[in-house]
């Protein structure tokens with residue numbers, strides 16, 4: 340496949356013939372498409388994967404975005420979904436049936452984990468959770484009925500990596516599908532398909548959209564796999580993105596390659612400074628040279644995003660609350676990937692946090708580094 344330059348993908352691909360020389364595509368806010376005659380109508384119904392018939396299947400605005408996402412991930416094809424979770428569960432379901440087994444990463448996204456452990460179990464699909472950082476451990480978890488190895492590298496609270504080359508070749512050698520959640524690194528910094536991974540999923544609600552104004556998801560892979568996911572899951576479950584959501588993601592994605600280096604730089608600088616702060620026990624950011632998996636991170640990623648976590652030395656919940664409440668420029672919120680900085684304490688989302696009571700997740704947004712740094716340091720000073 341001929342690789343396209345990032346600007347060619349983001350600014351031009353799929354938009355060669357826009358009407359009236361428009362530099363943004365029209366929003367095809369239409370539910371149905373009509374046909375000139377019986378035969379055309381019939382052809383579209385028999386091959387909905389490749390035709391515009393009904394917006395619960397394909398839509399031209401959505402398809403422009405899908406072409407860009409596929410090219411960014413070095414995939415043949417991509418499908419946009421209503422949410423990241425919809426893309427994830429559909430790409431899992433498409434390849435398993437009752438009696439099959441899934442191996443997945445212990446610290447993967449919470450709803451992915453719930454789907455595999457609880458939802459799939461209702462339909463007789465078994466699972467094993469693995470740490471993931473050791474390919475031998477992962478291999479030992481495989482069974483004759485294993486159909487999927489589900490990866491997330493890095494994970495987004497604990498920042499653990501899996502060796503994509505090793506795991507992908509393990510999957511290939513045994514005919515097991517490998518799927519990875521690539522939301523953290525984005526295609527700007529990591530292209531799992533180049534290492535042999537079969538399918539890449541994203542929450543487009545994070546960096547792809549990039550403005551905290553839209554929810555969406557994507558799966559990218561081979562023509563054959565995407566056709567299967569489209570026909571078996573997408574059409575049946577109706578997790579269809581609204582054309583306007585696709586239009587917003589298209590607008591957001593044009594600046595992806597400009598935003599990511601700023602998130603990366605801000606996260607590097609903040610995590611370095613936090614590491615030197617006496618109140619901090621440790622920082623988890625894969626691109627720090629001191630990180631456990633730094634050499635693996637360098638091997639498979641060209642950079643990092645704005646999300647990292649750190650642990651305060653204190654275990655006193657009142658001090659932790661004071662720290663969180665003192666922040667001015669880090670908003671207290673879930674999700675991440677927008678222009679704005681966020682804080683998400685582990686103890687907010689986990690009922691029994693135990694040792695992790697002082698684990699704090701930070702999203703470094705696009706603000707000036709000194710503003711963010713001063714805010715974090717003064718919140719630490721005022722709390723501890």
Ligand SMILES: *Cc1c(COP(=O)(O)O)cnc(C)c1O
Nearest residue numbers: 422423424448495522542544555
């Ligand atoms: C947010 C997120 C998801 C879920 O995506 P939604 O768009 O919220 O459905 C999946 N994986 C990761 C790593 C995420 O951060």
